[in-house]
Amino acid sequence: MSLTTPSLAGLAIRRPAPLQAGSELVSIAPWDNPSGLPALVTPVARGVDPFAWAGANRERITQLLHRHGGILLRGFGLRGDQDFQRMLDAVGVALMHYIEKATPREQVSKHVYTSTIFPPEHPIAPHNELSYVRQWPGRIAFFCEVAPQVDGETPLVDVRRVxxxxxxxxxxxxxxxxxxxxxxxxxxxxxxxxxxxxxxxxxxxxxxxxxxxxxxxxxxxxxxxxxxxxxxxxxxxxxxxxxxxxxxxxxxxxxxxxxxxxxxxxxxxxxxxxxxxxxxxxxxxxxxxxxxxxxxxxxATYDAETVKFRWQEGDLLLLDNMLVAHGRSSYSGQRRVLTAMGDEVRPASVQPGEEEMQ
The missing domain is CATH 3.60.130.10 (Clavaminate synthase-like)
Known part of the structure; x- marks a missing residue:
């Protein structure tokens, strides 16, 4: 058995087609990579109310997540953890606590944390949040308060393609x-x-x-x-x-x-x-x-499917936690990215290899 990284040639995986915005308020387009991850959502004019738009377009946002795995809201003038929480409320994310903790984080508010506190010179490998618990978040979000000067991206990986x-x-x-x-x-x-x-x-x-x-x-x-x-x-x-x-x-x-x-x-x-x-x-x-x-x-399979974008202050990244893994690149300088998770998922039944332990 040769364990080289297989090519996707011939497999029925296609780059997602762009969805129509359905409104002149925003532009929606897939990122320029084979997976189209994340879909980029930007206002087409100044003064768009991001909370009103998100509340009126919950179904469209869910469609985008299921198609692309993640969306990046950019250019809406969001500021701080309160705007972050307001957007998640508008989208309809039922927030949950961080359970079975494995890494240090600072708790900013009831359901909002800093991303993992880990030496900046070391990257964090991609992973789906809390895959090892019996109830994991269906969605996870990140908000950039301070963009790093060098690197510090949040790499994304579509685990369907993995x-x-x-x-x-x-x-x-x-x-x-x-x-x-x-x-x-x-x-x-x-x-x-x-x-x-x-x-x-x-x-x-x-x-x-x-x-x-x-x-x-x-x-x-x-x-x-x-x-x-x-x-x-x-x-x-x-x-x-x-x-x-x-x-x-x-x-x-x-x-x-x-x-x-x-x-x-x-x-x-x-x-x-x-x-x-x-x-x-x-x-x-x-x-x-x-x-x-x-x-x-x-x-190697994760590496082959990893995509990145450079953070900008005010960016909000919303991911379907089951479709997309996330990580963190090494960086220098200041970086402050907040995170929150929600929409708890429980397995409908015991899966192969998951027998209840006695």
Whole structure:
């Protein structure tokens, strides 16, 4: 089996055609790349009320999201987190809290956070937000308050196209077995289990994990006297969109595979904690290891489908979180991008490779 990145030649994936704006107030056009992601929405004249337009065009915005995966609202004069929330209210996003936290963020208001606080010199790989939980956001939005001086884009990846590129043998095994996320809390690396699960006691943690179809083990030791917790989440690797019924590569398999970090960092972590105690690890759903070449192949498929745009202050990016993965490029200078998520999705049934854990 050759794990080179397959071409999309001959596959029935076409660049989305532009949709008519249906109004002279805005212009709507796909971005100039093969996926047409994101669709760019701009006012055609000064003084367009973005909140009124969004409220009157919810159905059209939903159509755009299902077709392109994401839309970029630019040039509407939006300012600050209050305008951001007003636009999400106008679009009709039912906002939700950030759950099962894995990265540090600053909470700006009840449902609005800063994007992941992570050293600017390191990129963040593409991922679909919270693919490992039992209820994930159907939509996620980003708002640019301060545009970075150099780079700092939010790369986008259409995971319909990713699935089409994955070697069928590789995808087939994940279809059968699903994937497993193993997390270790209490080592001093990453968030505590109390912070991640928003609980205070072991009993509250166990109740949450039981509800979320997650297996757990309490381990001895831990940083600063804190209990160590290891969790196991078995999930489907391929899902169907609840509205479009399209198959999607929806998971964090490549994102949290140990090979996704630089070799020197991975070797240091393995030396300090051991392979079983890494903060994050991904396996096949039966608990067997995912070979390095498979993880590399998956990352190559994301790379082949990655598109970027340069942030401008006041930009609002709205994504269908199941259709599109997002990441962050490295950058220099100041950068402040806010995020919010909502429209909770729960799987209609247990999927292959996602058997409830006992």
């Amino acid at each position: 699935l089409a590129r994955i070697d069928p043998e590789v995808a087939g095994k994940f279809r059968r077995l699903g994937w497993m996320l193993v997390r270790n809390f209490g080592s001093g690396i990453g968030p505590s289990w109390q912070h991640s699960l928003a609980v205070k006691t072991r009993e509250q943690a166990e109740a949450y994990l039981r509800r979320s179809a997650t297996e757990w083990r309490w381990l001895e030791g831990g940083a600063a006297g804190n209990s160590r917790l290891r969790t196991f989440q078995r999930r489907a690797a391929v899902r169907r969109h609840p509205v479009t019924n399209e198959e999607l590569w929806f998971n964090h398999i490549a994102f949290w595979h140990p090979s996704g970090v630089p070799d020197d960092v991975r070797r240091s972590l393995e030396a300090d904690f051991g392979t079983d105690n890494l903060p994050y690890n991904t396996l096949y759903g039966d608990g067997s290891e995912i070979p390095l070449e498979v993880a590399a192949h998956l990352r």
